[in-house]
Amino acid sequence: MVRAPCCEQTGIKRGPWTAEEDMTLVAHIEQHGHSNWRALPKQAGLLRCGKSCRLRWINYLRPDIKRGNFTSEEEDAIIQLHAMLGNRWSTIAARLPGRTDNEIKNVWNTHLKKRLDSSSSKTSGQAAPKRKAKKPAVVASALEGPTSKPASSPGHSLSMSPEQSLSTSSATDYSMTSSLENTGSSSSWEEFQIDDSFWSETLGMSVDSSSFGMETCDTFSVDSASPSSSNDEMDFWVTLFMQAGDMQSLSQI
DNA sequence: AACGAATTCAACCGCGCGAGT
DNA sequence: CACTCGCGCGGTTGAATTCGT
Missing domain, CATH: 1.10.10 (Arc Repressor Mutant, subunit A)
Structure with a gap:
């Protein structure tokens, strides 16, 4: 067909x-x-x-879009979630309130992947050789542009100030990043590489959601527009991955 | 100042899936 | 059960922008 x-x-x-x-x-x-x-x-x-x-x-x-540069917390979250989930951008985006899958995908392909490549190539890596500081001009112009450039839709919170952006999402952001920080630290993303033993261990565990209490789901802000059951299911798996990550990193201590 | 290279990101494309009939 | 339709996702493209020479 x-x-x-x-x-x-x-x-x-x-x-x-x-x-x-x-x-x-x-x-x-x-x-x-x-x-x-x-x-x-x-x-x-x-x-x-x-x-x-x-x-x-x-x-x-969308009025709840958070624009502007990604914070280091967000970047760390993307790196770690990508290590766990792969290129499931929409799932990753669901963990980052106000960020879209397209945006995350772009950030990954343009910044994070390169950063990881270079940091893995030289083990004690300094940050990737950023050719240039992320140009705020692009974002700024995007928020001001009178042409077809973004943010030209008046009457919308597209041009949230950073403070506004933080205030609207910081709770979820930080609950999330704090849970991520528990897993090890932003610098050791390799810990989140999923190997076969991880799968066998994780899937071998009794998948008793009550044992996790699903409380971490509350710490994540599920996209309010999509309270679907599939999202809940994905929450569960993400939570499971998170928890498994915790266990792995704890076991390495 | 001008040019080319590098980078960014909005938008498009094609596919798979699930719901409806 | 087979088929159609619409949605959502991930990959890719290309214009715009920025930087280095």
Whole structure:
């Protein structure tokens, strides 16, 4: 079965979003929600495919998006979660409130992977040779841009101040990072490499969720928009991985 | 100042999965 | 049970931006 590409229709616009399109999309979603992405662009009067609208909303227009540079805590969390989960960006993103899978994926591919590569190549690694300090100008311009650049959607908390961002998410951030810190430390990410023994040990353990109390799930902020059971299930596994990580690092002490 | 190289990140593409019929 | 549809995910692309020479 060959499915026609969703954007095959003629007249469908592609490329960067304009401020007007952003506004239209945001206004429509605020008013009607986004129960049906495919129908949304037509209802909203946008010349975009539903997929594009969904991506724009999720990656940029959602009011709870936290923009700006990643903190070192967030980067550590990404590294450790990636070691446990692999390229499951959406799952990793669910652990980092306000961050999108796309953003995390980009950060991983552009910064973190290189950093890890270089730090693993030279064991007592200094940080990766950052070619240049992360340019705040990009973010700044993104938050100011009058053109199709981001943050041009007025009336939205896209341009949260760092303080605001922290205040809205610090609780979950820090509960998370603290639990991660318990697992060893940000510098020894190798401890989170999953080997076969880990799987056999972990899966061999009695999977009794009550033994974990699932209390760590409370420390994670599950994306409020997706309280699905699959998310709960993923929470469970992530929690399990976390706990196993704790055990591994403890056993190494 | 101008140019090319390097980097970043928003957006697109294709696939798999689950729900509905 | 088979099929269709829509959504979500991960990988990739390419324009814009920044830096070094």
